[in-house]
Ligand SMILES: [Zn+2]
């Protein structure tokens with residue numbers, strides 16, 4: 001986080017499962033945040049077992065965590081976190097879905113933006129003689145206005161509602177129907193691809209996916225873009241092979257790496 005200039009002003013962390021490679025890092029992070037004198041609470045979410053595993057981890061790095069840490073156990077189907085823990089967020093939801101990793105509960109997360117209001121048509125408003133100002137604001141918000149005794153609804157001045165974006169993060173998993181469901185039409189699917197096809201059996205036996213399997217999920221979900229993550233160390237120098245295998249199934253593929261920033265445009 002330091003290397004890439006990512007802010008430490010985070011307030012929530014989402015855990016997919018409790019294999020060591022997915023939660024040990026939080027010990028150092030909590031310690032760093034403590035040394036920075038952070039006062040704000042930190043919210044941790046994870047599947048069943050989160051309280052025990054993360055509660056223990058919290059005690060390992062420091063004598064006393066100097067800011068509140070709230071651990072919430074999440075199950076598939078839940079809307080997660082948000083203001084007061086009630087799932088309410090401004091403009092989007094985070095929801096959990098089941099994954100198939102074996103050896104304990106595991107979940108993935110979707111970030112689902114709310115439908116956005118249609119665009120306000122300035123030209124139409126001008127043509128209708130509506131003066132620029134508060135009336136434009138009302139119409140843009142979908143509210144009716146009164147102009148010279150005429151009641152005008154927003155319909156004629158605001159375009160169709162626009163879909164929000166959907167970003168899906170699987171964590172470790174076999175390719176599964178639940179991910180295909182969760183990722184329907186996703187703007188971005190971040191799917192694990194630990195192995196290449198030559199280790200297909202190993203992927204199956206260890207609860208992981210191959211790049212090609214991840215691509216098959218992306219294809220079945222009609223996702224727009226696939227980002228392969230959690231690739232095995234043997235592909236750390238070059239993951240070209242994984243991309244090549246995935247591209248045979250699904251065209252828009254790349255590999256995640258530390259520090260990568262991905263722009264997710266609004267659907268056209
Ligand atoms: Zn795992």
Ligand SMILES: [Zn+2]
Nearest residue numbers: 019021022172
């Ligand atoms: Zn893992």
